[in-house]
Amino acid sequence: MKDHFGRHIEYLRLSVTDRCNLRCRYCMPDEGVAAVGHGDVLSYEELLRIAAIAVRLGVCKIRITGGEPLVRRGIVDFVRELASLPGRPEITLTTNGLLLAPMAADLKAAGLSRVNVSLDSLRPERFAEITRRPGLEKVLAALEAAEKAGLVPLKINMVPIGGVNADEIVDFARLTLERPWEVRFIEFMPVSGGLGYPPESRFPAAEIENELARLGPLEPLSRKGPAGPARLYRYPGGRGRIGVIPAVSHHFCSECNRLRVTADGRLRPCLFSEEELDIKSLLRAGADDASLSALLLEAVGVKPERHQIGETDFVPGQRRMQTIGG
Numbered sequence: 100m101k102d103h104f105g106r107h108i109e110y111l112r113l114s115v116t117d118r119c120n121l122r123c124r125y126c127m128p129d130e131g132v133a134a135v136g137h138g139d140v141l142s143y144e145e146l147l148r149i150a151a152i153a154v155r156l157g158v159c160k161i162r163i164t165g166g167e168p169l170v171r172r173g174i175v176d177f178v179r180e181l182a183s184l185p186g187r188p189e190i191t192l193t194t195n196g197l198l199l200a201p202m203a204a205d206l207k208a209a210g211l212s213r214v215n216v217s218l219d220s221l222r223p224e225r226f227a228e229i230t231r232r233p234g235l236e237k238v239l240a241a242l243e244a245a246e247k248a249g250l251v252p253l254k255i256n257m258v259p260i261g262g263v264n265a266d267e268i269v270d271f272a273r274l275t276l277e278r279p280w281e282v283r284f285i286e287f288m289p290v291s292g293g294l295g296y297p298p299e300s301r302f303p304a305a306e307i308e309n310e311l312a313r314l315g316p317l318e319p320l321s322r323k324g325p326a327g328p329a330r331l332y333r334y335p336g337g338r339g340r341i342g343v344i345p346a347v348s349h350h351f352c353s354e355c356n357r358l359r360v361t362a363d364g365r366l367r368p369c370l371f372s373e374e375e376l377d378i379k380s381l382l383r384a385g386a387d388d389a390s391l392s393a394l395l396l397e398a399v400g401v402k403p404e405r406h407q408i409g410e411t412d413f414v415p416g417q418r419r420m421q422t423i424g425g
């Protein structure tokens with residue numbers, strides 16, 4: 100699938116639930132989500148059907164996300180079915196890690212290739228403050244379990260927020276000296292109104308890089324494999340790598356190769372644009388594969404050239420990240 104700007108779309112992100120066992124202040128309100136009923140969320144059969152068609156159209160990598168994907172029952176079997184689709188796409192998953200340790204080996208055996216674990220503080224009280232729930236120990240155990248299970252290279256996603264946890268950037272970076280992990284620092288994105296932190300608490304990539312330099316000189320790494328938005332570095336002698344994702348301050352739109360499916364069954368051509376196409380209604384009206392393929396191609400066709408976030412006339416959207424999947 101190729102869009103109007105010459106970008107090859109080969110990466111599908113599936114949000115399998117909008118529910119979560121944490122309440123990160125930059126993502127979810129304390130009261131949780133206005134419980135989308137079970138019937139409103141795409142069934143695994145429906146998600147598989149979309150995935151199979153997308154793979155036929157050239158998608159080679161599928162990321163499972165949410166909400167928290169590991170809270171949805173049957174997720175291991177779903178991974179197994181996705182991984183055995185003709186075309187054998189690579190299956191990855193983004194999780195907060197709370198439930199991962201006991202599931203890591205089963206997920207690997209089912210065909211999951213690797214995981215990204217989101218973690219914003221290495222201090223228990225602060226972890227609980229940001230996520231409004233305890234659980235740091237479980238996440239740390241999950242990192243070990245994921246590595247042991249072979250869900251590698253293990254990536255850790257950290258969102259630095261000024262005045263909240265940005266002072267831990269060096270502590271996170273230090274992990275890459277000893278462990279073969281990729282620690283990725285992602286700019287806080289004011290994607291929707293009413294988040295727990297104001298847009299001014301965004302900690303820009305340039306400041307992240309200044310913090311990182313306090314631990315030592317950073318060696319830039321060239322990227323291999325499919326394009327991703329991270330700038331990659333390592334510390335000389337370090338076992339792991341550092342990624343910096345300037346989601347807001349620099350456009351990586353020109354390299355965007357993704358299409359998203361929201362938990363409630365919408366195709367979302369761009370994370371930052373409100374435009375969505377209703378694939379659930381089509382599925383439930385008994386559409387054939389040709390019509391579903393046509394809708395996927397239409398979504399690719401309306402991918403905007405670039406996002407407007409960070410610009411003065413950008414209007415934050417309605418959806419928070421847990422309904423889109425990040």
Ligand code: SAM
Pocket residue numbers: 119125126164165166167168193194195215216217256258285286287288289290294420421424425
């Ligand atoms: N629950 C899983 C997790 O936390 O990894 C998967 C879904 S979560 C929505 C996916 C990613 O989005 C997480 O890494 C989280 O840190 C990130 N995220 C959520 N809201 C964000 C925001 N406003 N700015 C930047 N990243 C955000």
Ligand code: SF4
Pocket residue numbers: 119120121122123126127165166167195217420421
């Ligand atoms: Fe849940 Fe992930 Fe959102 Fe945190 S970032 S509230 S873990 S969906």
